Amino acid sequence: MKRHLISAADLTRGDALLILDTAEELAHLADRPIKKLPTLRGRTVVNLFYEDSTRTRISFEAAAKRLSADVINFSAKGSSVGKGESLKDTALTLEAMGADAVVIRHGASGAAHRLAGWVRGSVLNAGDGTHEHPTQALLDAFTIRRRLMARRASTAGARGTGLDGLRVTIVGDVLHSRVARSNVLLLSTLGAEVTLAAPPTLLPLAVGSWPCAVSYDLDSELPKSDVVMMLRVQQERMTAAYFPSVREYSRRYGLDAARMARLPGHAIVMHPGPMNRGVEIAAEVADSVRSTIVEQVANGVTTRMAVLYLLLGGTEFPATGVAQ
Amino acid sequence: MTNNAVTDNGSWLIRGVTIPASGRQGEEQTSILLGSGSITAIGPDVDHPGARILDAGGLIALPGLVDLHTHLREPGREDAETVETGTAAAALGGYTAVHAMANTDPVADTAGVVEQVWRLGQAAGHCDVRPVGAVTVGLNGARLAELGTMADSAARVRVFSDDGRCVSDPLLMRRALEYVKAFDGVIAQHAQDARLTEGAQLNEGEMSARLGLSGWPAVAEEAIIARDCLLAAHVGSALHVCHVSTAGSAEIIRWAKSKGWPVTAEVTPHHMLLTDELAAGYDPVFKVNPPLRTAADVAELRRALADGTIDCVATDHAPHPVEAKETEWAEAAFGMTGLETALRVVQRAMVDTGLLDWAGVADRMSVRPARIGRLTGHGTPLAPGAPGHLTLYDPAAPAEAVTPAGASKSRNTPFAGMELPGRVAATFLRGVPTALDGKLA
Numbered sequence: 001m002k003r004h005l006i007s008a009a010d011l012t013r014g015d016a017l018l019i020l021d022t023a024e025e026l027a028h029l030a031d032r033p034i035k036k037l038p039t040l041r042g043r044t045v046v047n048l049f050y051e052d053s054t055r056t057r058i059s060f061e062a063a064a065k066r067l068s069a070d071v072i073n074f075s076a077k078g079s080s081v082g083k084g085e086s087l088k089d090t091a092l093t094l095e096a097m098g099a100d101a102v103v104i105r106h107g108a109s110g111a112a113h114r115l116a117g118w119v120r121g122s123v124l125n126a127g128d129g130t131h132e133h134p135t136q137a138l139l140d141a142f143t144i145r146r147r148l149m150a151r152r153a154s155t156a157g158a159r160g161t162g163l164d165g166l167r168v169t170i171v172g173d174v175l176h177s178r179v180a181r182s183n184v185l186l187l188s189t190l191g192a193e194v195t196l197a198a199p200p201t202l203l204p205l206a207v208g209s210w211p212c213a214v215s216y217d218l219d220s221e222l223p224k225s226d227v228v229m230m231l232r233v234q235q236e237r238m239t240a241a242y243f244p245s246v247r248e249y250s251r252r253y254g255l256d257a258a259r260m261a262r263l264p265g266h267a268i269v270m271h272p273g274p275m276n277r278g279v280e281i282a283a284e285v286a287d288s289v290r291s292t293i294v295e296q297v298a299n300g301v302t303t304r305m306a307v308l309y310l311l312l313g314g315t316e317f318p319a320t321g322v323a324q
Numbered sequence: 325m326t327n328n329a330v331t332d333n334g335s336w337l338i339r340g341v342t343i344p345a346s347g348r349q350g351e352e353q354t355s356i357l358l359g360s361g362s363i364t365a366i367g368p369d370v371d372h373p374g375a376r377i378l379d380a381g382g383l384i385a386l387p388g389l390v391d392l393h394t395h396l397r398e399p400g401r402e403d404a405e406t407v408e409t410g411t412a413a414a415a416l417g418g419y420t421a422v423h424a425m426a427n428t429d430p431v432a433d434t435a436g437v438v439e440q441v442w443r444l445g446q447a448a449g450h451c452d453v454r455p456v457g458a459v460t461v462g463l464n465g466a467r468l469a470e471l472g473t474m475a476d477s478a479a480r481v482r483v484f485s486d487d488g489r490c491v492s493d494p495l496l497m498r499r500a501l502e503y504v505k506a507f508d509g510v511i512a513q514h515a516q517d518a519r520l521t522e523g524a525q526l527n528e529g530e531m532s533a534r535l536g537l538s539g540w541p542a543v544a545e546e547a548i549i550a551r552d553c554l555l556a557a558h559v560g561s562a563l564h565v566c567h568v569s570t571a572g573s574a575e576i577i578r579w580a581k582s583k584g585w586p587v588t589a590e591v592t593p594h595h596m597l598l599t600d601e602l603a604a605g606y607d608p609v610f611k612v613n614p615p616l617r618t619a620a621d622v623a624e625l626r627r628a629l630a631d632g633t634i635d636c637v638a639t640d641h642a643p644h645p646v647e648a649k650e651t652e653w654a655e656a657a658f659g660m661t662g663l664e665t666a667l668r669v670v671q672r673a674m675v676d677t678g679l680l681d682w683a684g685v686a687d688r689m690s691v692r693p694a695r696i697g698r699l700t701g702h703g704t705p706l707a708p709g710a711p712g713h714l715t716l717y718d719p720a721a722p723a724e725a726v727t728p729a730g731a732s733k734s735r736n737t738p739f740a741g742m743e744l745p746g747r748v749a750a751t752f753l754r755g756v757p758t759a760l761d762g763k764l765a
Contacts (some may be wrong), residue, residue, distance in 0.1 A: 088650050108652035109525075109536040110606030114633060129654070147748030205532030205541075 001310055004123040006112045008185035013162060016190055020142050021159050023299070023306035027102040029066070030302065040069035040140055043312055046099040046315045047127075048090070048115075050076040050106040054117040055273060056126050060135075062302035067157045069312075072099070087111060091118035101312055103130070107258055139303040141190055141290050143220045144227055146169070146299070147268050159232055166189030169221045170212075171253055172231030173202045173242075178192035179272045180231060184212050198253065201242045218253050229270040229281045230255050243294070256282040260290065268292050275307050334360040336755065337372050341380035341716065343706050344682030353753045356385060358712045358755040365708055380716055383749050388420025388713030390450075390693040390702050391663065392483070392590055393510070393566060393638035396422070396453070398412065398444060399437070400429025405643040407444035407453060410663070412731035413641070415450040415765075417663040418715035418748040421702045423452055426458040430690035433458035433469035435477035443655070445637035447601075448714075450758050454699060459482040459500050459511060461474040463489050467499060475507040475621045482698035483591045485512035487566055488613075490548060492518055493656075497552060501561040508698055510562040510588075513552050516614065517575070520544035525654055527615040530602040537653060540615045549573050552588050553580035554583040564696055565589040567640050569614040571624035578633040588696045590638035591625050593662055593669035594738055598622075602738070608656030609738050612642070627689060630679040636693040639666050643734030657723035664730045668744040671719055676745060682719070682755045690715075711754030 001015045011019070029035055034236070039155075049057050056074065060216040087106075094102055101122040103114050109129030115121040127133040141163060148166060149158040159193045168187050174180040174196050187194050194212035196203060207214055217220050222228065235246060243249045255269065269281075269290045276284045286293060343354060343366070355570075357365040357372050364733050365372075391414065397405035405672060407424070414422050415474035424441050432441060439620060440453035443518045444520040445453025455475035460646065461467045461614035463486045474481040484504060491497045492755050500511050528539025547567055551577060563594040568574060568589045568671045580587045594612065594633040600608040642659025663670075674680040680688070692702025704710040728735040750765075751758045757765035 086647065086651055106652070108654040110653045113606045114652055128535055143707065178536060181534075193658075205528055205531040206530040209530045209533070 003311065004116045005134050005307055005311060006116060006123060006125045007132050008137050008182040008189070011134070011186065011189065013189050016138070016141065016186060017160065017162065019138055019303070019306050019310060020145060022310060023142050023303045024159055024262070026305045026309070027302045030298070034067060036066050038068045040064065040067040041102040041308060042145055043069045044072065044098055045069045045101045045103065045308065046072045046074055046094050048074045048094065048102050048104045048110070051127070052106075053105050053127065056105060059300040060126060060304050062125075062301045063244055063308055064303070067305055067308060069308070072097075087114060087117050087281045091115050093189040093287045095119045095121070097203065101308060114273055124307065127178050129178065131178055134182045134186070135300070135304050135307055136179050137186040138307065139296060139300040140229065140270060140272070142303050143270065143296050143299045144268070147225055147292060148266065162190040163187060164194045166226045167195070167224055168227040168229060169195045169197050169225040170229045170231065171197045171218055173233055173237060174207070174231070175204055176234070176237070177231050183199050183229065184210055184281045188212060197223055200238070200251075207269070219259065222234055222259060222266065223262060227268055227270060228255060228263065228267065231278060232272070232274065233280045250279050254280050254282065255285050257284045260285050261290065263290070270296060272296070281297065328694070334755065335372055335375035336372070336378060336752070336757070337375040338378045338380045338385065338716065341383050341385045341569050343385050346683035353381070354466060355368050356606060356706065356714070358752060361754040362712050363706060363708055363710045368765060369419060374659045378750065379717075380749070383718050384721055385657070385705055385706055386418070386681055387447065387690040387706055387716045387755065388716060388751065389418045389667065389689045389715055390697065390699060391419050391422040391639050391641070391666075392426055392636060392693045392697055393487070393640045394422040394663065395427070395640070395659070396424045396441070397643060397704045398428065399440065403645050403733070405506070407441060407523055408448045408641070408699065409733045410641070411445060411448045411450035411453060412764055413661070413663040415751050415753070416731050416762065417665065417746065418667050418717060418751050420451050420715070420751060420753045421662060421696055421699055422663075423456050424457070425484055425487045426456045427463055427484060431458050431462050432456065433474045434460050435465070435479070438474050438479040438481050439477050450701065450764070452754055454483070454488065454697060455479045455481055456483045456485050456487070456512065459484045459486045459491050460496065464745045465489060465496065465596050468496065468503065469726070471500070471503055471509065472507060475509060482507070482509050482511050483745045484509055485514065485566065487512065487514045490516040490518060491552070494555065495598055496553060498555050498559060501556055501563060502559045503718065505559075505561045510564050510696065510698070512564040512566050513548065514547035514566050515545045516629040517548055518543040525611070525615075526603050527600040527617045529600065529601055529618060535606070537603065542572050542617070545570055545614055546572040546576055550576050553577070553585060556587055557583065557585040560586065562588070566626065567592050567595065567638070568628075568634055569595045569617050569621065573620045574624050574628035578628065581633060588635045589633070590636050590693070591629055591634045592640045593637060593673070594660055594664045596625055596629070596673040597621060597669050598738055603653070606653045607732050607738070608651065608653050609658050609660070609736055611653060611658055613658035613660060613712060615673040625676070626673055626679055629674065630684070633695060636688050637670055639663050642737050643732050645734060649736050659736065661734055664732065665726055665737060666738050667715070667717060668746045668750060669739065671746045672744055675719065677697055712752055713749065714752045718747045719745065721745065
């Protein structure tokens with residue numbers, strides 16, 4: 001594996017499987033009364049968050065703490081960032097404090113990439129602008145594999161298997177979605193057939209070069225989908241004429257009970273959160289047995305533990321051979 | 325390479341040089357005698373006892389290069405560049421005249437500011453500085469600046485541009501084009517539809533989609549160029565299109581020229597060599613307005629420059645301090661330096677590819693830009709009696725990696741580390757060297 005995790009494109013199929021399998025091992029930890037491992041004791045992980053994202057930050061924080069790392073939360077608010085310090089100067093400060101890993105969430109695409117050029121430690125991209133959010137894709141892949149591949153595999157869960165042949169439909173604002181970008185790359189690396197379903201205004205013009213199919217018609221995709229992943233729609237997109245109204249968007253691309261009924265019996269419904277109930281997803285869908293939304297949160301901690309463990313080369317964890 | 329035994333103060337004899345002429349291969353070596361600010365004689369047997377001698381074997385002589393598009397940043401951003409440092413960079417790059425863009429602080433929208441820039445240029449002495457006047461007050465696109473007053477000032481402004489911003493209002497653009505007919509002016513348009521490029525960061529295409537950078541569509545440039553060509557035809561006045569960056573733009577300009585409309589255009593060295601693929605690492609040294617485009621655009625721009633659809637090369641030299649580029653892509657300033665590398669880039673993109681010969685380079689980098697800028701005394705073919713502006717260039721110098729350190733105050737060259745052929749050996753302004761052997765003279 002590379003030293004940093006910035007894009008899902010950084011991961012080979014082998015890397016991705018190693019992370020998922022490691023996460024599978026770590027998942028057992030969650031069932032124990034004491035959920036902590038000493039593997040990253042003495043290591044420092046900095047959560048550098050330029051955007052408010054409580055759920056992602058606490059997920060990384062819980063992951064690092066369960067591996068016994070020291071965690072420093074650095075949020076843009078109340079820091080020198082408010083006084084106009086550059087990302088580079090912040091990076092040099094973190095470097096001087098001896099950060100072994102920096103988890104960065106930033107509103108600008110490429111911020112994690114830039115940061116990686118200025119620090120010696122590992123950089124984990126926790127979402128950069130409209131570019132990528134690779135750990136979200138990993139936790140989504142982990143969730144899909146647990147739900148849909150474990151049954152197919154003969155024994156011992158889904159370890160070692162990819163997502164070959166699974167049909168995943170990602171619905172909504174692909175143009176501005178870092179979750180969609182990372183998922184298209186990672187899920188296709190793992191062998192899934194990805195289809196993007198969205199109004200044409202919310203797809204990149206050059207989407208034809210991506211390893212996925214594209215559809216403007218959600219209804220025709222549903223009967224053949226094993227997984228439907230709903231993306232959050234931001235209401236402000238309406239003012240930029242991406243679609244006429246939230247109601248119309250919901251009518252054409254929202255997942256309600258009637259649409260859910262068109263899915264195959266085994267299909268699951270995912271959402272990276274936070275949801276706009278009643279917009280891209282109806283409450284009865286979000287709360288149905290098909291929904292993996294709460295599982296995704298739990299799997300997020302496990303998957304991020306695996307990533308931190310593998311990037312930082314933790315010790316004392318009896319896992320498979322870990323390539324650095 | 326210079327002989328310092330001086331008896332005739334001020335005369336230079338350039339020996340063994342080749343003057344490129346179109347359609348001729350293996351031109352003969354000759355000598356050029358410079359004196360009293362002019363070329364006094366040319367010929368293989370020319371001699372002048374006491375003249376300083378420059379042995380120019382293997383070098384070619386071009387009429388001094390003219391840049392239609394330079395940001396000298398003074399007044400206002402002397403941390404990025406000054407007239408002194410920017411024109412020094414120009415001299416090292418082979419330029420004898422530059423047009424200083426109006427987006428300074430204060431904006432060059434009054435006779436006072438353009439005269440200040442003009443005088444700073446004279447004081448620096450590295451090359452002639454022709455200020456460009458703003459089209460609208462404060463570049464705000466709302467009200468015409470005093471174009472006539474700037475034209476009548478000591479700076480004798482003829483090129484007007486809101487460069488950095490587009491004159492978006494079609495009525496204002498029409499009036500500006502019409503108004504400058506009275507003093508043979510030209511409006512140089514920065515063609516960029518503002519609405520189509522809100523928040524735009526990178527050419528809209530595969531790279532912008534992959535990198536999650538807001539797309540900058542080609543149509544945002546092409547739609548304005550098409551509109552302005554029609555306006556120029558309607559009022560019969562001169563339009564110059566700045567930094568053409570797309571294949572579609574070249575096609576529209578070719579069409580306008582085929583109608584006989586008074587339209588000219590420029591292309592930058594970086595748009596002739598670099599593509600948006602370079603943004604993959606998010607290094608804002610590759611962030612520029614208009615953005616780097618695709619390889620197909622690059623190929624078409626070269627072809628358009630070769631066939632004369634695009635009249636000239638202009639650098640859009642846009643210096644920025646380090647902190648404006650050592651940042652996130654979206655935060656970073658747009659722009660690249662270019663004066664010191666332009667001729668080498670043109671050799672690589674146009675000459676070494678067989679698209680243009682050196683006579684063509686002289687035409688596209690000196691003769692035509694001087695004509696578009698209404699710049700008398702520059703861009704004159706090398707002949708006895710012509711002004712003593714010339715650039716000596718060694719096209720056979722082995723390719724060397726570009727170093728960011730030069731005369732410019734800024735280091736934001738996108739060519740750093742890239743191997744480029746050729747070397748500017750000397751630049752002469754009014755018969756006097758401004759650069760010799762890679763150093764300021």
